[in-house]
Amino acid sequence: MNKQDEFYNKLKLQLEETTVFPTKYMYKFIVSTDDTKVLEIENIFNHIGAVISTKYSKTKKYISISILVTMINADAIIVKYKEVAKVEGVISL
Numbered sequence: 001m002n003k004q005d006e007f008y009n010k011l012k013l014q015l016e017e018t019t020v021f022p023t024k025y026m027y028k029f030i031v032s033t034d035d036t037k038v039l040e041i042e043n044i045f046n047h048i049g050a051v052i053s054t055k056y057s058k059t060k061k062y063i064s065i066s067i068l069v070t071m072i073n074a075d076a077i078i079v080k081y082k083e084v085a086k087v088e089g090v091i092s093l
Helices: 003-018 035-044 074-085
Strands: 023-032 051-056 062-071
Touching (some): 003 074, 023 074, 035 062, 035 074, 062 074
Antiparallel strands (some): 023 062, 051 062
16 A cells, blocks of 8 residues: 555545534645636536635745535535646645
């Protein structure tokens, strides 16, 4: 099992132990200042009622993206993390 799989398994256990679903979940990501990357991430959360906010870093080299969305279970949360991980250069917080 690689480190990424271990991370997602641990996250799933933590979510299932501490969260009552459905729940509002806050995703946070950082990407370089590139509108196409921001748009890719926004599109992943399209049509599921997500509230998305962005904020530039002081130097404007990076954009922080916060996404608040109601999720039905831990697996659904992890699916979105895996989709966003495909965006080049994204950092998940």
